[in-house]
Amino acid sequence: MFDQISGRGYGEMKGEYYGLPWPVWTETHGGSPLLYNINRSVAEGGMGFRNRFGLEHDGQDLLAGAGSAPKDSANKDGYPEITAKNIEEVLGIKLTADEKKRIGKNWKVDTSNIIAEKCMQQGMAPYGNAKARAKVWTFPDQIPMHREPIHSPRQDLVKQYPTYEDKRDHYRVDTQYASKQNEQDWSKDFPINLVTGRLVNMNGAGMENRASKYLAALTPEMFCSINPDLAGKYGIRDGSMMWIHSPEGTKIKVKAKYSFSVPEDRIFMPFHFAGHFQGEDLSHKYPKGTKPYAVGESANTVTNYGYDIITQIPETKGGLCRIEFA
Amino acid sequence: MSENARLKFYCDEHRCISCDGCSVACAEAHELPAGINRRKVITMNEGILGLEYSLSIACMHCTDAPCEQVCPTDCFYIREDGIVLHDKEKCIGCAYCLYACPFGAPQFPSDGAFGIKGVMDKCTMCAGGPEETNSHKEREMYGQNRISEGKVPVCAAMCSTKALLVGDSAEISDIYRERVLSVGHGVKTQPYGWSTAYGSKI
Amino acid sequence: MKSKYIIIALLALSSLAFGASESVVWSDNLIDNILGYDKKGSLHLGQYFTILQSTYFKPLFLGVLFGVPAVFLLHYMVIGPMIFSHDRKKIYVFTLFHRVIHAIAGVSFILLIPTGLIMMFASTFGGGEFVRVCKEIHAISTLLFIVSIVPMFFMWLRWMFIHLDDIKWLMIVGGYLNKDKKPVPAGRFNAGQKTWYWLATLGGFIMIGTGAAMYFQDIRLDILASNHISQIDFLRASAIVHNALGLAVVALFFTHVYMAVFAIKGAIHSMIDGHKEEEEVEILHSSYYRELKEKGEV
Numbered sequence: 001m002f003d004q005i006s007g008r009g010y011g012e013m014k015g016e017y018y019g020l021p022w023p024v025w026t027e028t029h030g031g032s033p034l035l036y037n038i039n040r041s042v043a044e045g046g047m048g049f050r051n052r053f054g055l056e057h058d059g060q061d062l063l064a065g066a067g068s069a070p071k072d073s074a075n076k077d078g079y080p081e082i083t084a085k086n087i088e089e090v091l092g093i094k095l096t097a098d099e100k101k102r103i104g105k106n107w108k109v110d111t112s113n114i115i116a117e118k119c120m121q122q123g124m125a126p127y128g129n130a131k132a133r134a135k136v137w138t139f140p141d142q143i144p145m146h147r148e149p150i151h152s153p154r155q156d157l158v159k160q161y162p163t164y165e166d167k168r169d170h171y172r173v174d175t176q177y178a179s180k181q182n183e184q185d186w187s188k189d190f191p192i193n194l195v196t197g198r199l200v201n202m203n204g205a206g207m208e209n210r211a212s213k214y215l216a217a218l219t220p221e222m223f224c225s226i227n228p229d230l231a232g233k234y235g236i237r238d239g240s241m242m243w244i245h246s247p248e249g250t251k252i253k254v255k256a257k258y259s260f261s262v263p264e265d266r267i268f269m270p271f272h273f274a275g276h277f278q279g280e281d282l283s284h285k286y287p288k289g290t291k292p293y294a295v296g297e298s299a300n301t302v303t304n305y306g307y308d309i310i311t312q313i314p315e316t317k318g319g320l321c322r323i324e325f326a
Numbered sequence: 327m328s329e330n331a332r333l334k335f336y337c338d339e340h341r342c343i344s345c346d347g348c349s350v351a352c353a354e355a356h357e358l359p360a361g362i363n364r365r366k367v368i369t370m371n372e373g374i375l376g377l378e379y380s381l382s383i384a385c386m387h388c389t390d391a392p393c394e395q396v397c398p399t400d401c402f403y404i405r406e407d408g409i410v411l412h413d414k415e416k417c418i419g420c421a422y423c424l425y426a427c428p429f430g431a432p433q434f435p436s437d438g439a440f441g442i443k444g445v446m447d448k449c450t451m452c453a454g455g456p457e458e459t460n461s462h463k464e465r466e467m468y469g470q471n472r473i474s475e476g477k478v479p480v481c482a483a484m485c486s487t488k489a490l491l492v493g494d495s496a497e498i499s500d501i502y503r504e505r506v507l508s509v510g511h512g513v514k515t516q517p518y519g520w521s522t523a524y525g526s527k528i
Numbered sequence: 529m530k531s532k533y534i535i536i537a538l539l540a541l542s543s544l545a546f547g548a549s550e551s552v553v554w555s556d557n558l559i560d561n562i563l564g565y566d567k568k569g570s571l572h573l574g575q576y577f578t579i580l581q582s583t584y585f586k587p588l589f590l591g592v593l594f595g596v597p598a599v600f601l602l603h604y605m606v607i608g609p610m611i612f613s614h615d616r617k618k619i620y621v622f623t624l625f626h627r628v629i630h631a632i633a634g635v636s637f638i639l640l641i642p643t644g645l646i647m648m649f650a651s652t653f654g655g656g657e658f659v660r661v662c663k664e665i666h667a668i669s670t671l672l673f674i675v676s677i678v679p680m681f682f683m684w685l686r687w688m689f690i691h692l693d694d695i696k697w698l699m700i701v702g703g704y705l706n707k708d709k710k711p712v713p714a715g716r717f718n719a720g721q722k723t724w725y726w727l728a729t730l731g732g733f734i735m736i737g738t739g740a741a742m743y744f745q746d747i748r749l750d751i752l753a754s755n756h757i758s759q760i761d762f763l764r765a766s767a768i769v770h771n772a773l774g775l776a777v778v779a780l781f782f783t784h785v786y787m788a789v790f791a792i793k794g795a796i797h798s799m800i801d802g803h804k805e806e807e808e809v810e811i812l813h814s815s816y817y818r819e820l821k822e823k824g825e826v
Contacts, residue, residue: 200345201347201350203345214350217353217360218346218350260373260374261378366554366558368559370559383558392574392582395578396577396582398648398649398651398655399654399656399659400651400655413655415655417655418647418659419663421745424553424745425763425764426578426581427574428562428574430553430558430562434745443743443744
């Protein structure tokens with residue numbers, strides 16, 4: 001029925017794709033798992049790039065070049081996304097009065113689906129055929145560039161690669177960047193890099209997997225990976241407890257785990273734990289029957305201030321801390 | 327599979343990323359009690375550049391299985407396809423198989439109070455045990471019998487990097503040989519299925 | 529009193545083993561355990577254990593099980609038992625305490641040896657529930673053994689050190705090779721009894737230790753780890769030592785029973801009512817008899 005590798009149907013299922021992947025333009029369209037393939041017609045699952053960023057930027061035409069439309073297209077060149085306004089012009093067709101009455105404003109909100117139907121007839125994609133872009137002119141850094149984290153261990157790099165200016169009303173929150181970075185030399189009091197992340201055996205999930213007994217058995221205890229040379233300076237032994245202090249004034253108590261995977265200037269902690277807070281076991285506060293198999297300090301208690309300039313996602317990888325033997 | 331095939335596990339240490347997916351899949355599939363890990367991933371020389379590698383270890387289904395030689399109850403039997411299995415109803419939990427095993431594979435669940443050890447449990451290569459194939463009793467005592475259903479053992483089936491291989495030892499060594507020979511210059515052929523999925527075939 | 533403390537100590541020990549959810553062999557020591565099998569410089573106990581257990585232990589035990597009684601049967605038929613006069617006075621040799629301790633030890637041996645042998649020949653008994661129960665009886669009767677063997681070690685210790693008489697005794701094999709009633713050089717205990725004593729006590733302690741190691745599996749000893757002996761090698765060594773010592777214990781236990789019940793008529797009564805025939809002491813424990821005479825106790 002379906003080819004095991006490509007997922008395309010044959011025989012009775014000819015013209016279909018296994019699982020009806022997005023986008024499925026019309027009730028007869030088979031859907032398409034392809035991101036870009038102009039060697040196939042749109043009806044068969046071929047696709048160009050979506051017209052997503054306007055028609056023109058800085059004098060550059062953003063529609064696809066001549067002859068780069070998917071196979072069997074009525075329009076061989078680039079074309080904008082199809083709306084009720086431009087449909088007759090772009091597709092080169094005439095709509096009846098009834099169709100004009102029923103058609104939606106653009107292909108996204110067209111509940112009559114006339115736009116998609118007409119596009120399929122012409123072998124064209126309703127979302128247009130345009131260029132992809134590598135430069136994001138809506139971002140503060142149109143091309144990605146290095147900026148030191150707010151809490152940087154290298155003051156010389158802070159001067160060379162400063163962070164952004166403070167951003168007012170960033171998703172309704174006044175968010176500090178430069179003012180926080182320049183508040184003081186954070187690396188003086190907090191000399192060690194703090195990196196948190198997920199463990200490969202936890203399959204990308206965060207705290208949730210602590211409720212799976214087999215996953216909890218793999219890593220039953222919160223730990224901090226520390227280079228033996230660094231640990232030695234603070235008198236921390238393998239398996240002994242240690243305090244980690246953050247510039248936010250918070251601290252957590254975790255078990256030291258000697259590891260050569262981390263260099264001497266940093267520590268690593270997994271974020272898969274919760275239930276303890278600043279050395280205190282609060283796991284009795286879980287509602288009855290919801291306590292996970294494994295509890296421990298949450299690494300996020302000590303991750304430093306800092307948010308993404310676009311999405312407001314908190315900074316969990318670039319922070320500083322101070323450690324001591326507990 | 328040839329007629330005198332012997333089924334073996336092989337873990338390619340250049341591919342294993344120590345995700346522990348095999349051991350969790352195993353525990354989940356056979357609903358093993360806590361403390362029993364039929365399969366385990368170990369990491370050698372952790373953090374030492376160039377020397378670190380990981381391996382997934384379980385019963386290796388030895389051809390000359392020492393466990394079978396030392397068992398005082400003779401509860402082991404080696405199937406024609408090389409899978410080493412044992413009879414839990416005969417086993418007395420003396421742990422002699424553990425002493426003889428080079429891999430430490432036999433496991434002994436705590437059975438009741440005072441840490442008394444129960445009967446042995448180990449990897450069955452998803453081939454169940456001496457009970458009636460696919461019976462409820464076999465499922466309870468030995469876990470799934472995927473071999474009888476024509477399926478690959480669950481650990482190797484889910485290995486995302488295809489580090490853990492299982493099958494006829496001759497075929498496994500062919501696959502490994504091809505991998506070794508293509509180190510440094512890439513595989514000669516396109517990735518499996520590329521032309522079918524993205525080309526114009528079908 | 530003593531036994532209570534021992535039981536408490538043993539329970540504490542077993543709860544310690546219960547605490548470990550995953551076997552020590554399979555958890556953090558796994559790499560050491562694998563390398564311990566045949567890496568250069570390792571003890572190679574895995575191979576030794578496999579060879580011994582697969583080819584030697586069973587025939588050896590079979591040999592002892594039938595060989596030793598066969599020798600004694602021959603001895604009984606050719607030379608026959610020693611019979612001493614019951615008309616003379618009786619000498620009080622074993623106090624009530626001695627006899628009770630000895631009885632407990634006796635019961636534990638009667639439980640330990642058959643159950644141990646059943647485990648060794650488990651395939652003959654078909655394995656399964658019956659042998660599993662024997663395994664537990666073997667473990668439980670160890671408690672009786674501990675209770676008896678500790679006081680026994682101390683109560684007879686002072687008579688058990690080696691003496692010139694012992695060498696003479698060994699030269700004539702205790703006078704058992706003929707029926708002459710010549711005085712045999714021996715103190716309160718003869719060289720044979722001393723050997724049995726040391727095997728049962730010191731050997732017994734080793735049997736208890738190795739047996740517990742195998743039974744609980746997860747008893748960690750720091751002294752082993754600091755000497756780079758992995759848990760699995762400790763277990764393998766335990767199994768080898770336990771079985772080898774077991775051979776000697778079975779052999780000497782049979783000897784002990786034969787001597788008490790068959791070879792010396794009526795000797796068993798000394799452990800029941802505490803009295804030995806004067807003639808028996810005079811002949812078989814001549815040095816002790818002389819000592820008693822000097823003190824005027826006979």
